[in-house]
Amino acid sequence: MTKKHRSLSIKDVAQCAGVSVATVSAVINKSRFVSDELVGKVLKAINKLNYYPNRIARGLKTQKSLTVAYIIPDINNPIFARVARGVQDTMEKASYDVSLYNTDFSDKKLFRHLTTILESRVRGIILSGWHSPKVKEAISLIQDLSIPLVVVHSPRNLDNVDSILIDDKKGAYEATCNLIELGHKRIVSLGVKNSTTSYLREEGYKKALLENRLRREKGLIVRTDNFSPDCAFLTIRELYKSNPSFTAIFAHSDVVAIGAMGATLEKELRIPQDISIIAFDDTYASLTLPKLSTMHVPNYEMGKRAAEILSTRLKSSSFNKPPLYEEIIPTFIEGKSTKDLLRELS
Amino acid sequence: MTKKHRSLSIKDVAQCAGVSVATVSAVINKSRFVSDELVGKVLKAINKLNYYPNRIARGLKTQKSLTVAYIIPDINNPIFARVARGVQDTMEKASYDVSLYNTDFSDKKLFRHLTTILESRVRGIILSGWHSPKVKEAISLIQDLSIPLVVVHSPRNLDNVDSILIDDKKGAYEATCNLIELGHKRIVSLGVKNSTTSYLREEGYKKALLENRLRREKGLIVRTDNFSPDCAFLTIRELYKSNPSFTAIFAHSDVVAIGAMGATLEKELRIPQDISIIAFDDTYASLTLPKLSTMHVPNYEMGKRAAEILSTRLKSSSFNKPPLYEEIIPTFIEGKSTKDLLRELS
DNA sequence: CTGAAAGCGCTTACAG
DNA sequence: CTGAAAGCGCTTACAG
Numbered sequence: 001m002t003k004k005h006r007s008l009s010i011k012d013v014a015q016c017a018g019v020s021v022a023t024v025s026a027v028i029n030k031s032r033f034v035s036d037e038l039v040g041k042v043l044k045a046i047n048k049l050n051y052y053p054n055r056i057a058r059g060l061k062t063q064k065s066l067t068v069a070y071i072i073p074d075i076n077n078p079i080f081a082r083v084a085r086g087v088q089d090t091m092e093k094a095s096y097d098v099s100l101y102n103t104d105f106s107d108k109k110l111f112r113h114l115t116t117i118l119e120s121r122v123r124g125i126i127l128s129g130w131h132s133p134k135v136k137e138a139i140s141l142i143q144d145l146s147i148p149l150v151v152v153h154s155p156r157n158l159d160n161v162d163s164i165l166i167d168d169k170k171g172a173y174e175a176t177c178n179l180i181e182l183g184h185k186r187i188v189s190l191g192v193k194n195s196t197t198s199y200l201r202e203e204g205y206k207k208a209l210l211e212n213r214l215r216r217e218k219g220l221i222v223r224t225d226n227f228s229p230d231c232a233f234l235t236i237r238e239l240y241k242s243n244p245s246f247t248a249i250f251a252h253s254d255v256v257a258i259g260a261m262g263a264t265l266e267k268e269l270r271i272p273q274d275i276s277i278i279a280f281d282d283t284y285a286s287l288t289l290p291k292l293s294t295m296h297v298p299n300y301e302m303g304k305r306a307a308e309i310l311s312t313r314l315k316s317s318s319f320n321k322p323p324l325y326e327e328i329i330p331t332f333i334e335g336k337s338t339k340d341l342l343r344e345l346s
Numbered sequence: 347m348t349k350k351h352r353s354l355s356i357k358d359v360a361q362c363a364g365v366s367v368a369t370v371s372a373v374i375n376k377s378r379f380v381s382d383e384l385v386g387k388v389l390k391a392i393n394k395l396n397y398y399p400n401r402i403a404r405g406l407k408t409q410k411s412l413t414v415a416y417i418i419p420d421i422n423n424p425i426f427a428r429v430a431r432g433v434q435d436t437m438e439k440a441s442y443d444v445s446l447y448n449t450d451f452s453d454k455k456l457f458r459h460l461t462t463i464l465e466s467r468v469r470g471i472i473l474s475g476w477h478s479p480k481v482k483e484a485i486s487l488i489q490d491l492s493i494p495l496v497v498v499h500s501p502r503n504l505d506n507v508d509s510i511l512i513d514d515k516k517g518a519y520e521a522t523c524n525l526i527e528l529g530h531k532r533i534v535s536l537g538v539k540n541s542t543t544s545y546l547r548e549e550g551y552k553k554a555l556l557e558n559r560l561r562r563e564k565g566l567i568v569r570t571d572n573f574s575p576d577c578a579f580l581t582i583r584e585l586y587k588s589n590p591s592f593t594a595i596f597a598h599s600d601v602v603a604i605g606a607m608g609a610t611l612e613k614e615l616r617i618p619q620d621i622s623i624i625a626f627d628d629t630y631a632s633l634t635l636p637k638l639s640t641m642h643v644p645n646y647e648m649g650k651r652a653a654e655i656l657s658t659r660l661k662s663s664s665f666n667k668p669p670l671y672e673e674i675i676p677t678f679i680e681g682k683s684t685k686d687l688l689r690e691l692s
Numbered sequence: 693c694t695g696a697a698a699g700c701g702c703t704t705a706c707a708g
Numbered sequence: 709c710t711g712a713a714a715g716c717g718c719t720t721a722c723a724g
Contacts, residue, residue: 007467007491009717020695025719032720035693050490052464056411057717060402060700067445075430081422088421088448097462099413099443102434116443118398121353144396145353229633255633262635287575287601287630289608355701366711371703378704381709403701406716696723702716708709 008051017045028053059121067097068310069117073105073129078283079299083128083152086303094311096123107134114138124148124310126303130155130196148313152306155196162309164302164326168197171295171330172204175278176250178293178332180212183341184248184276187214188239190232190260191223191252198223201252201280219243224256232259240267247341248276254284257292261337272339282333290336297330354397363391374399405467413443414656415463419451419475424629425645429474429498432649440657442469453480460484470494470656472649476501476542494659498652501542508655510648510672514543517641517676518550521624522596524639524678526558529687530594530622533560534585536578536606537569537598544569547598547626565589570602578605586613593687594622600630603638607683618685628679636682643676 010028014021019038026032027042034042045051059065070087072080084100091098099122101113110131117125118141125142127135127149135154139161142149150162179187189205191198202221209216220243224235232251239246240263249264251257257279264275271277271290278293279285285292309324356374360367365384372378373388380388391397405411416433418426430446437444445468447459456477463471464487471488473481473495481500485507488495496508525533535551537544548567555562566589570581578597585592586609595610597603603625610621617623617636624639625631631638655670 007717010719011717021718022695022697022720023693026694029719033693038694052461052491054406054467054717055462055465056402056406056467057700058719060400060406060702060717061719063700065402075421075434076424076427078422078424078427081424081427084421084446085448088446095462097445097466099445100430100434102431115398116401116441119401120443121400121402145398258633258635265635284630284633287604287633289604289611289635353701356703357701367702368704368711368713369709372710375703379709384710400701403716404703406701406718407703409716694724698719698721700718703714705714707712 007054008049010053012049013042013045013051016049017041065121065123066095067099067120067122068124068126069101069113069120069122070098071101071103071110071113071117071125071127071129073131074102075100079153079281079297080128082299083303083306086300086305087126087307088303090304090307090311094314103129103131105129105131107132110134110138114141118142118145118147122147124150124314126150126152126306126310128152128154128303128306148310150306150310150313152302160323162306162313162324164306164309164324164328166197166297166302167327167329168200169204169207171280171297172201172250172252173208174204174330174332175280175295176205176208177212179248179250179276179278179338180208180214182248182276182338185214186217186220186246186248188236188246188249189221189252190236190249190256191221192227192256193223193225195227195252198252205250220246224259227253227255229255229259229262232256233262234259236260236263237266240264246275248278248338251277251279254279254281254288254292254294257294257337258284258288261288261292272337276338278338280330285333285335288335288337293335293338294333295330296333298328302328353400354395356397356399358395359388359391359397362395363387411467411469412441413445413466413468414470414472414653415447415459415466415468416444417447417449417456417459417463417471417473417475419477420448421446425499425627425643426474428645429649429652432646432651433472433653434649436650436653436657440660449475449477451475451477453478456480456484460487464488464491464493468493470496470660472496472498472652472656474498474500474649474652494656496652496655496659498648506669508652508659508670510652510655510670510674512543512643512648513673513675514546515550515553517626517643518547518596518598519554520550520676520678521626521641522551522554523558525594525596525622525624525684526554526560528594528622528684531560532563532566532592532594534582534592534595535567535598536582536595536602537567538573538602539569539571541573541598544598551596566592570605573599573601575601575605575608578602579608580605582606582609583612586610593620594624594684597623597625600625600627600634600638600640603640603683604630604634607634607638618683622684624684626676631679631681634681634683639681639684640679641676642679644674648674 282296285294631640
């Protein structure tokens with residue numbers, strides 16, 4: 001249609017409206033008073049030409065871009081997808097775009113993306129997920145360029161950066177107490193190897209046993225290879241063979257809980273009549289049969305909060321305030337996978 | 347640290363290296379020969395200053411941005427999350443960024459985002475998901491500005507735009523045939539109201555019955571209110587009361603299949619011994635107990651393909667080629683939710 | 693109340 | 709082989 005492939009500029013509008021570019025700019029941005037007459041002319045020209053102001057050029061001139069970067073391991077993980085929505089919805093209100101970068105837990109990808117991000121002169125960065133130790137290096141890189149950064153679901157050993165994360169230990173403590181209150185005494189902790197998150201959840205489990213004067217049995221603390229149902233299935237199947245003396249399982253995530261459910265069913269035990277299961281995350285809990293009781297992690301809200309903090313930092317007034325550190329406590333969601341042993345006895 | 351809050355420019359580098367900006371530009375972009383000596387100086391300066399070239403400025407000058415927009419209903423839907431990864435991974439290789447926009451099926455949001463997108467002078471757009479009829483208007487808007495567009499999982503009634511979608515009818519036909527081959531004769535079609543996708547899947551179901559000379563029973567074709575397990579649960583529970591004469595269910599998605607599983611279990615029937623279930627999408631199929639047999643939709647690959655097509659369009663040579671229309675056939679994934687009735691008989 | 697002009701950080705002919 | 713200068717599309721003092 002259009003002969004030249006260049007998109008329209010403010011000059012074209014100015015010419016069409018018979019005014020100066022300064023005036024066009026002023027009416028677009030309402031940055032200074034313009035007489036009704038000229039406003040009318042400009043608006044007419046904009047409509048006639050189907051003109052969209054060029055954000056890029058504006059960003060170059062004003063030295064501020066209107067995009068923020070959101071870095072995660074993988075958008076296919078529902079945890080990050082939910083955080084992402086929280087981030088998007090909030091930044092959108094402040095009329096920012098958000099560009100998404102998946103690292104797949106790879107340092108190489110992380111740093112490659114970081115280069116792009118820094119070249120893109122984003123206004124701020126939100127980083128989430130448990131990356132490798134090198135993430136510290138990445139963070140310094142960002143901070144050296146004094147780009148506002150907030151971190152969610154992050155490693156704990158960071159300081160000097162706004163962080164928002166889950167109180168894993170407390171959540172696990174509450175999950176375990178829940179089981180104990182139902183009368184369970186022999187409770188499995190189904191964790192995952194090499195995961196800080198899982199490590200903390202195990203700590204919470206231990207604390208709950210301790211406080212309730214229950215014996216901690218080494219054999220009931222198991223760790224599977226990764227956050228997948230299949231690994232967890234094998235681990236719990238094995239446990240049924242070697243040490244089938246438990247009545248409940250605290251699974252460190254919904255995903256591993258699903259594996260535990262499979263092994264339990266295979267053993268021809270019923271959930272919750274024979275075995276109670278409580279999970280963590282609330283990603284898939286509402287889709288299982290029976291529905292899993294789980295510790296709900298408010299990922300959407302965490303993303304929202306992260307974006308709010310970032311927005312605040314972006315208003316330069318609060319640029320130098322001390323870093324925020326917010327720890328969110330998961331809440332118990334009752335499903336159908338836990339049973340009250342005491343009620344049965346009475 | 348840095349006194350001025352402006353980020354570094356090519357000028358700073360030029361000055362530090364004692365060369366002209368043209369030379370700095372040349373070494374960064376390898377756009378013309380530069381003597382080893384000057385290359386060395388420039389590189390040293392870049393490192394010393396910790397300089398990142400400004401993509402925005404480059405985009406302004408070259409009249410091409412390096413970002414594409416990806417518009418979807420909701421990143422929390424695993425279908426779109428998977429497509430998104432396909433898009434990201436592919437665009438990334440071509441060193442594009444992708445900005446993500448969620449519409450939640452709202453026209454208002456769609457058009458608001460579109461404004462932002464057009465102002466951002468993105469290089470191309472990928473649109474996916476079943477939006478309202480207004481999506482046609484959105485598409486013309488994009489095409490009027492001759493911005494390359496490809497559409498995935500889209501309405502079917504579009505022409506003149508690169509499209510990549512699922513052959514729902516064929517997939518459903520194969521799912522149903524699968525059940526028929528296993529000896530099932532009374533098969534439920536569990537669909538969803540007001541969904542084109544589901545409508546097409548129902549067509550495939552009917553075709554399979556017809557070709558296999560099975561009677562089509564009105565009572566076995568049910569439609570639930572939306573793609574949620576709970577609605578499907580109620581619908582199938584109702585069906586067990588009113589017309590419990592079937593041995594298999596073709597569920598139009600994994601999510602509704604989960605509801606059907608719940609109702610089946612509630613009725614104290616076993617899957618697959620008493621009732622076979624086959625689903626569609628392969629979003630949650632691998633997480634259910636038993637694992638659902640399902641029709642796998644290669645969302646990642648579709649996103650990848652969409653991005654490839656977009657990349658090709660971006661090379662202006664193929665700018666005017668006729669629009670592509672690719673229909674992908676889902677593949678059967680065997681789970682544990684279907685049973686061979688015939689084998690039992692023999 | 694409005695316009696002419698400088699400049700944001702780049703790239704790219706054009707000289708030399 | 710390299711530099712000076714114009715210009716991408718804006719915004720914003722500075723005049724008037």
